[in-house]
Every structure is written in C-alpha cells, then in structure tokens.
Amino acid sequence: MTQTTSSGVTAGAAATEQTGHAKGRLPILTLGALGVVYGDIGTSPIYAFRQAMAVRPGAASTEAEVLGLLSLIVWALTATVTIKYIFFVTRADNKGEGGTLSLMSLARSGVAKGGWITALGVLGAALFFGDAIITPAISVLSAVEGVELIAPQLTSWVVPMTVVIIIGLFAVQRFGTAKISIAFGPIMGLWFLTLGISGLIHIIDKPEVLLALNPAYGISFLITHWNIAFVVIGAIFLAITGAEALYVDLGHFGRRPIVIAWFVLxxxxxxxxxxxxxxxxxxxxxxxxxxxxxxxxxxxxLLPFVLLATVATVIASQAVITGTYSLAQQAIALNFLPRMTVQHTSDTQSGQIYMPQINAMLMILVLLLVLSFGSSAALSNAYGIAVSGVMLVTGVLLAVVMWRRWNWHPGAVLLVIVPFLLLDGAFFTANASKILQGGWVPAVAALVVAALMWVWIMGRKRLSEKTRRDEVPLEFLVENLSKKKPMTVPGTAVFLTSDIEGAPTALLHSLKHYKVLHEKNVILTVLTSDKPRVPDDEKIRIDAYNDLFYRVVVTFGYMETPNIPKALALARKLGWKFDIMSTSFFLSRRSLKSSPKGGMPLFLDKIFIGLARNATDATEYFHIPTGRVVEIGTQVVI
Incomplete structure (x- = not known):
C-alpha cells in the first residue's frame, strides 16, 4: 500500500487551533470567566457561613468559636482553590482543555496499563454529573429565600418562583456561552464588588475579626469540638464548592483569564x-x-440586594451547566457515552457548545430536587458528597500526571499531593456522613451515570468482538476483487467502519445485492485522539490499496465535533479530488438483539440496546449531507 501524508499548517496556527483562545481577547475572556466560571463559588457566602454557624446550637457562642469557623473557611478557600486548583490543577491542562476526563486522558497517556485510571475518570465524570443537578437547585433556592426577610407572607411562593427561574435559566442555554457570558460577566463583577464593599464596612466596625487569618483558631475549634468536627467540616466545605467547575470550564476560557479573575476580584x-x-x-x-x-x-x-443575589445564583448555575456540556462531549468522543447532538455556539471559541439532550435532562432533575427538598437548608445536606468526590479523584489523577508526564520525583509528588489528599479525604468523609440526610441523591445520580458508562463501554466492546468475528478481512476482499473485478459505476463510495482491519458490513451487503462497485471506494474510519484537538496536518491519513480502494483514517480530538465532509476536503491537499456531489456515503444501521448467551446479563444487554437506539443518528453526528447517504440495515445478536 502507498501511504500519503500532508503538511502545510504552521506550528503557530496549529497551537492557536488547539487551544481555541485568541490572546487579543483576554479582557473579554476574563469578563466571561468572571460570569461563568466563578458564579458557583461566588454565591457560596449566601449559605456557607450560615450553615457553619448552625451545625449545632451553641457551638459558636463565643468570639473564639466564631473566629474558628471563619478561619476554617478562609484557609479552606486558600488551600483548595488558590493553591491546589489555581497553582497546580489548572496547569494540568490537556492542550488547553480541563475536566476529569481530560485529566484522565493526560494521565492515561503516560501509563502502560491504565485501566484503573479509566475507571477513576469515569467515576469522577459521573460524580460531576451528580454535582450538576444539586448546584442550580441550592443556589437559586438560597437566593429566593431572601424574599422571606422582606415579605414573610411570600414564603409559600419561594418554591414556585425558584421553579420559574430555573426553567428560564435552562431555556437560554441554546444561545450559547459566549452570548450568556456577555451579560453574566458585568453582573457578576457588580456582585463581587457588592460582596467586598459590604464586608469591608462591617470589618471596620469589628476589625478584630481579622484575627481569623491565624489558622490556629480553626485548628483549636476542631480540637475543642472534636465530637462535631466532621459536621463542621461538611458545612465549611460549602464555601469551596465551585472549584471543580473552575477546572472543567478551562476549555471555555483558558487558564490565564481564570487566574486573573480569581486574584484580581x-x-x-x-x-x-x-x-x-x-x-x-x-x-x-x-x-x-x-x-x-x-x-x-x-x-x-435589602430588596435590590435580594434581586441581585437571585440573578447571581442563576449565573452560579452556569458554571456546572457549561461544565457538564464539556464533560459529556468528552465522554462521547472517548466512547464512554452514546452519540448526542453537540451544537457549537461560537465562531471564535471552539470550546463553547450546547447539548440539548443534556440540557433537558439536567432541567428535569433540578426541578425534581427543588420540589422534593423545598429549601436550601434541606438541600445543603445533599450538597458536597459529589463535589468532594470529584476533588478526591482529581487529586489522584494529578499525582499521576505529575509523576509520569511532568517527570517529578516521586518524593516531590508525595510532598505536594498528600496534604491535598488528606484535606480532600476529610471533606469527602464529612460529606459522606450526611448520606442519609440527602447525600444519597448525588451519590445515586453518580452511580447511575457511572453504571450507564460502564454498560456502554462493555456493550461496545462486546459488539465490536461480535462483528469482528463475522467480518471479512479487508485486504483479503480487496485482493479477490482485484483478480475478479465486478462492474463499476461512476463516482465515489465512502464506507464508514469503526474496524480498521475488517471490510465494512455496508460494503459486503452492497456487493451482495447490487453486484457493482464505484470507480473509487473509500474505507473510512474515524478515530478519537487522546488530545483535545488534532491539527489539520495530522488529521488525515490515506493508504491506497489499488486504483479501486483507498483506506482513509480521520483522527479528531476528543473536544472536536466530527465533521466528515470538512475532514475529507482536507484530502485535496493530498491529491485526492473529493467532490461531495459525486460521492455517496454508505452506513451500516445495526438492529441489535439481545441473547441469553451474550457476554453481559440480559437486562444489561437491554440497557445497552436502549442506549444505542436513542443515540444521535450517525448522519447527523458526522455532519454528512442526508441526500448523499445510503443506509444498509443489518441485524446483530449480542
């Protein structure tokens, strides 16, 4: 076979394409990061200190105890967000992209046998989905509850108003992160300035509060209140929720705008x-x-402030919503989830996407939580276990990246990571103690998502093994057809297949029924790289078997939306004259049937088949013109 490769994309252009962030847009990106990335952690003051004070009646009855609780909040913010996430985790980007699955891909590429790393990545992603249904519910509820201070007679309207606001929030997602962040950025800027000024005014009244900067107050509180230490830690953790979204949303804005926004405001x-x-x-x-x-x-x-807080909490939900889109897109590209529709909402920011199916599922689950719990105080018990689990998984994966990718000495890795793991472990244990008070909600949601991912991964593996046994080796077929060439018709036929070695089922059925070949026949396989984006000069590989058959392998990054016509247009640089109007795309549409003798239990087979049936159509997912597609059905018993 003759192999052809292409070149012509400069390193600078490739770097820009991979990251997707233009340096000249730093102020806009920083403002956008302020509105989208920091909305969650920016609204934590509404309920974090209040919950810490309420962990036990009389537990904060003295000045030293108040200073102790405050000291724990301040140092939790400093250690977890500023040191762990800002200084370390955001540096572990995979070509500009962040999130648990991105970190998993980075860690897995440096380890020979990375099955346990994949399992950790799946668990971390599932836990983030669990967090994503809690954050909008507790954030909006906590702000709307401020109405009770202004007009107690409106207490019964808190939940209905929250429901209306949440429906509106999810309805505007289709307009995209870019348009949303333009409005959200200035509002959150005003929110943070209001927080800072209102806090400063009261600090002037009681400057002794600054003694809480001494971590000894926090340590002393935990020692003297050892019997409720884990309850206190669980309440303190509410102050740092949102840090995990900071990393997941890295691909939307880039590291520099996120760091600037954190330290400046x-x-x-x-x-x-x-x-x-x-x-x-x-x-x-x-x-x-x-x-x-x-x-x-x-x-x-109070009235304008409650209104501002309500708007801020709506914005707070944006960080986990956009993060969930990014995580779901990565999971689909890595074959952890079935195909779903991905819509790009920005011409300049490659990471800004909208996923209607994910959006609808999130909205339904969030509304169910609001209606079930009814108050932010009740929901606070459900909040934390998923977030702290994500942070714990992130810490373990970060250690692998430090050791295998950054080539740190194991001693240095332990010196940095062990304190973070101890802190994250304490937060996770504290939140796990609330499992019966509501913590089961995100835990169950995460387990369901993780189980679906596992079923999909195992089902795909089983399906691949089954079809591979039934397929004819491609080289054997090409060799036979070259000896006894069938009738040919004008044009190009592109046969999609996931198996590089086997002949596509659509090709075999086409020969069986039509007994003709096109002048040019392309066996096309789409692969996903462990990089978020693949430069144009590395995206296409063409192997010529003979004048009739070509093998084309297209490689997309896991953050890219596969667009086959655009990718094939790149083949013109390789000398292949591709004309979409004279090309037909042949796809195999598999009808899956479960079997008692399958590799998985029958009920899991049925779940996998259900997921496959509800996956986005391959024609739509790969952006193939519907008028150029021929689908050939086959039945597969798994």
Missing amino acids: VFPCLLLNYFGQGAFVLYHGVGATDNPFFQMHPDWF
Whole structure:
C-alpha cells in the first residue's frame, strides 16, 4: 500500500487551533470567566457561613468559636482553590482543555496499563454529573429565600418562583456561552464588588475579626469540638464548592483569564465578605443573627440586594451547566457515552457548545430536587458528597500526571499531593456522613451515570468482538476483487467502519445485492485522539490499496465535533479530488438483539440496546449531507 501524508499548517496556527483562545481577547475572556466560571463559588457566602454557624446550637457562642469557623473557611478557600486548583490543577491542562476526563486522558497517556485510571475518570465524570443537578437547585433556592426577610407572607411562593427561574435559566442555554457570558460577566463583577464593599464596612466596625487569618483558631475549634468536627467540616466545605467547575470550564476560557479573575476580584471579595459576616455576628451577638449574609445590609438596600443575589445564583448555575456540556462531549468522543447532538455556539471559541439532550435532562432533575427538598437548608445536606468526590479523584489523577508526564520525583509528588489528599479525604468523609440526610441523591445520580458508562463501554466492546468475528478481512476482499473485478459505476463510495482491519458490513451487503462497485471506494474510519484537538496536518491519513480502494483514517480530538465532509476536503491537499456531489456515503444501521448467551446479563444487554437506539443518528453526528447517504440495515445478536 502507498501511504500519503500532508503538511502545510504552521506550528503557530496549529497551537492557536488547539487551544481555541485568541490572546487579543483576554479582557473579554476574563469578563466571561468572571460570569461563568466563578458564579458557583461566588454565591457560596449566601449559605456557607450560615450553615457553619448552625451545625449545632451553641457551638459558636463565643468570639473564639466564631473566629474558628471563619478561619476554617478562609484557609479552606486558600488551600483548595488558590493553591491546589489555581497553582497546580489548572496547569494540568490537556492542550488547553480541563475536566476529569481530560485529566484522565493526560494521565492515561503516560501509563502502560491504565485501566484503573479509566475507571477513576469515569467515576469522577459521573460524580460531576451528580454535582450538576444539586448546584442550580441550592443556589437559586438560597437566593429566593431572601424574599422571606422582606415579605414573610411570600414564603409559600419561594418554591414556585425558584421553579420559574430555573426553567428560564435552562431555556437560554441554546444561545450559547459566549452570548450568556456577555451579560453574566458585568453582573457578576457588580456582585463581587457588592460582596467586598459590604464586608469591608462591617470589618471596620469589628476589625478584630481579622484575627481569623491565624489558622490556629480553626485548628483549636476542631480540637475543642472534636465530637462535631466532621459536621463542621461538611458545612465549611460549602464555601469551596465551585472549584471543580473552575477546572472543567478551562476549555471555555483558558487558564490565564481564570487566574486573573480569581486574584484580581473574586478571591479578595470573597474574603472580605466572609470576614464581614463574621464581624457582623461578633458586633451584634450570635443569637441576633440567624442569616448574617442578608441581615448585614440596611433595610433600604435589602430588596435590590435580594434581586441581585437571585440573578447571581442563576449565573452560579452556569458554571456546572457549561461544565457538564464539556464533560459529556468528552465522554462521547472517548466512547464512554452514546452519540448526542453537540451544537457549537461560537465562531471564535471552539470550546463553547450546547447539548440539548443534556440540557433537558439536567432541567428535569433540578426541578425534581427543588420540589422534593423545598429549601436550601434541606438541600445543603445533599450538597458536597459529589463535589468532594470529584476533588478526591482529581487529586489522584494529578499525582499521576505529575509523576509520569511532568517527570517529578516521586518524593516531590508525595510532598505536594498528600496534604491535598488528606484535606480532600476529610471533606469527602464529612460529606459522606450526611448520606442519609440527602447525600444519597448525588451519590445515586453518580452511580447511575457511572453504571450507564460502564454498560456502554462493555456493550461496545462486546459488539465490536461480535462483528469482528463475522467480518471479512479487508485486504483479503480487496485482493479477490482485484483478480475478479465486478462492474463499476461512476463516482465515489465512502464506507464508514469503526474496524480498521475488517471490510465494512455496508460494503459486503452492497456487493451482495447490487453486484457493482464505484470507480473509487473509500474505507473510512474515524478515530478519537487522546488530545483535545488534532491539527489539520495530522488529521488525515490515506493508504491506497489499488486504483479501486483507498483506506482513509480521520483522527479528531476528543473536544472536536466530527465533521466528515470538512475532514475529507482536507484530502485535496493530498491529491485526492473529493467532490461531495459525486460521492455517496454508505452506513451500516445495526438492529441489535439481545441473547441469553451474550457476554453481559440480559437486562444489561437491554440497557445497552436502549442506549444505542436513542443515540444521535450517525448522519447527523458526522455532519454528512442526508441526500448523499445510503443506509444498509443489518441485524446483530449480542
């Protein structure tokens, strides 16, 4: 066979294409990151300090105890978000992309046998899906509950108003992250400035609150309240939820805008607000403040502030929603989930996408949570176990990347990672203790997603083995056809197949029924790289068997949406004259039937078949013109 390769894309252009982020758009990207990435962690002050104060009646009745709780929040933010995520995790990007599956791909490429790494990646991705259904529910509910301070008679309207807001939030997702972030960025900028200023005002009234910067207060609190230490840690964890979305949304904006937004505005304003809440409690007394976040504002400002908080919490949900889109797209490309529709919503930002099926499922589950729990206090028990699980998985995968990809000495890896793992382990254990109080919700959601991924992976493996046994080796078929050439017709036929070695089923059935060949026959296989994007000069490989048959392998990155006509147009650089109007695409449409003698239990076979039937049509997924497609049905018993 003659192999042809192409070139012509400069390194600079390839780098720009891979990352998808234009340097000249830094201010816009930073503003967008402020609105999308930090919405979740930016609204944590609404409920985090309040829940920490309420872990046990009388547990924070003295100044030292209030300072202790505040110190734990401040240092949790510093250690987890600033040190772990900003300084380490965001550097572990896979060609500009972040998230558990991206980190898994990076770690797996440096390990010979990475089955356990794949399992960790699947678990981390599933846990993030569990988090994604909790965050919008608790964020919006906690803000709308501020209405109760203004008009107690509206308490019964909190849940209906929350439902309307959530429906509106998911309805605008189709317009894309770029358009949404243009509106969200300035609003969140105003939100963070308001948090910082309101906190600073109360710090001036009680500057002793700054003593909480001393971590000894936090350590002392845990020692003297050892019997409720895990409950306290679980409440403190609410202050750092959203850090996991920071990494998942890396591909939407890039590392630099995310880092700038954190240090310039987000981190300082969060610290000022938490210190301000602590100062307000110390100044007015613990018993007089059951909701310091809202009570620390004057009456005349309360209504506009509740409205601003409501808008901010709607925006807070955006971080996990966009993160879920990115994670689902990666899972599909890595064959962890069946095909789903992926719509790109930006001409300049390659990572900004919208997935209608994921959007609809998220909305339904979030609404069910709001209607079931009814309050942010009840939902706080369900919040945390999925997020802390994601952070724990991220820490383990980061250790592998440090060791195998960054070539760190094992001692240095342990020195950095062990403290993070101990901290993440403490957070996970604390949240796991709330499993019966609501923590089971995200845990069950994560287990269901992980189980579906496992069924899909094993089902695909079983299907591949089954079809490979039934297929004819491609080289054997080509050799026989070259000796006894059938009748040929003008044009090009492209046969899609996932098996590089075997002859496509559609080709065999076409020969059986039509007994003709086209002038040019292309055996096309689409592969997914462990890189997020593949440069044009590495995307196409053409092997010529003879004048009749060509083998074409197209490789897409796991963050790219496969577009076969565009990819084949690149083949013109290789000398292949591709004309879409004289080309027919032959696809095999498999009708799957379960068998008691299959490789999986019968009920799992039925789940896999159900997933396959509901997958997005290959014609739509690969962007093939419907008028050029011929589908040939086959029945496969698995």
